[in-house]
Amino acid sequence: MGSRPAAQVGHSRKVYIQRDYSQGLGLRYSTAMPPQLQDRMPEDLFEAAIVNINQILAGAENGSVGVYAESCFACLTGYLIYMCMDTHYERSLKEVRKLIEEYNRTVFMPRRLMMIDPSERGLRVIEVVLLS
């Protein structure tokens, strides 16, 4: 693996957690902890946080009867219903945002870390900022 230098921006550094495609195309992030975080938080804690995020994201992309029914209903209304309500996917992403805010407040900030919501990064990566 080797050590990967964290990207340097100003006086803080950033590490990036990439997408994990081993289980399919679904929205999932790698649970492997980058070495730069090892001195700041325990590995199992980090992994649990990512696993929880992945669980919500998995629900976003799976088709279920409820999701299909919602899509059909939206199609019948000419998709105008989406002016009043969020799609299932958007609701899941909002849940992830809330969860990350809680984690930041309770788990990451006390350890001088900050996790950036992947929606801010186009769902490409989860960015973790190492605060100085």
Place this chain on the structure above:
Amino acid sequence: MPKRWEVYPGKSQVLCSGRCISAKNLSVFYLTLALIVISSCLFLAFDCRLLAVTLSPSVPVLAAVQFIFVLCCLLRTTFSDPGIIPRGTPDEAAWIESQLEGPQVDRDGNYRPPVRLKDVQINGRVFKLKYCFTCKLWRPPRASHCSTCDNCVDRFDHHCPWVGNCVGRRNYRYFYLFLISLSVYCLYVMVFGIVNLVLLSNMRKDFLMAMKESPTSVLTILVAFFSIWSVVGLGGFHTMLICRETSTNEDIKGSFNQRRHPDLINPFDQGNGLANCCYVLFGPVTPSLLNFREDEIGLGSSISLVTNNGRNGTVSAAAASTAVTATPAVRYSNLTRNNNDATSNSVGHVNNSVQVISESLPAQLPGDGNDVIVKNGNGAPADGVISGGTDAVGAQNSNTQSASSVHCIV
């Protein structure tokens, strides 16, 4: 501060202040639009006069309904985000590119370009992920870079000049609905155009005379006839693709062609055609990842925004960074492992909020036993639970970053 659509780097055209996006060159789209609109107007204005009277007034009504539906599908396909993946930030690019092997010269003196592939296994099949140097990201397995629009598009199907946009994950269902509805509409117009001519020729007892009397019918029939071949053909082709859960791009490349490579499986196939159809046409839709209407936060700030809600405005990066760097020790001392039993009222408040919030966390986070106490293991709905907790936090820390996070949760 500029909005994100103002600093968009690709070649697509951004319209309506970031609400719509399409290809830059829309000339063929205007042709499509003109053909549909002009033929429909001619049909409704001229052919339907006789048909409404002789057959039924529902003929023009149905035609109008179909015309509106076709237009809606077309406009939706043209002006919606096809699934563009936003470009990576410079920090991400630096991080990823530092891990790629650089260009090398091997023993024979041959130049090897930088390696930008990595293998991933998806459901038993090895995929090569490519790193897109333009967009600075690892391209997801079904994404492809459109050179016309200069974007990576998720589940890239093809770039359609007739529609004036890429067809990708987010607008494929509208494109397919457009094809199907246009096929039906072309057939409808052609059939009733012919019926109109036949009725007219019966009245005039001369077919040629009928054609001279209603030349627009002839024009409409011809346009519909020649359109049907291509539209129905394309519709049938896409129906087959949907049932096999393949995109046009993958079909052209032969990624999942089982005749050529019998051991290849399509890992995205849900098993049967109907399941694939349901998923592609009615499955969940990603929201647009471009977030064009939000402010573009400058990359000079040390902390990118965390608590940003597009509807309620954004936290300025400067405020966020000063709030976080100035007060973390004071604010969070009572949440650390050793300080859980603080006695002051305000801290007790915060402790309550932490316990209440923790109900939404699915399980006790291992290694952090004292801080986060789970009362019930099921994920209780976050909204009702969290707002009570964060109000306590927000009231206590009125001028710090958490105020904006209360803003977002509500």
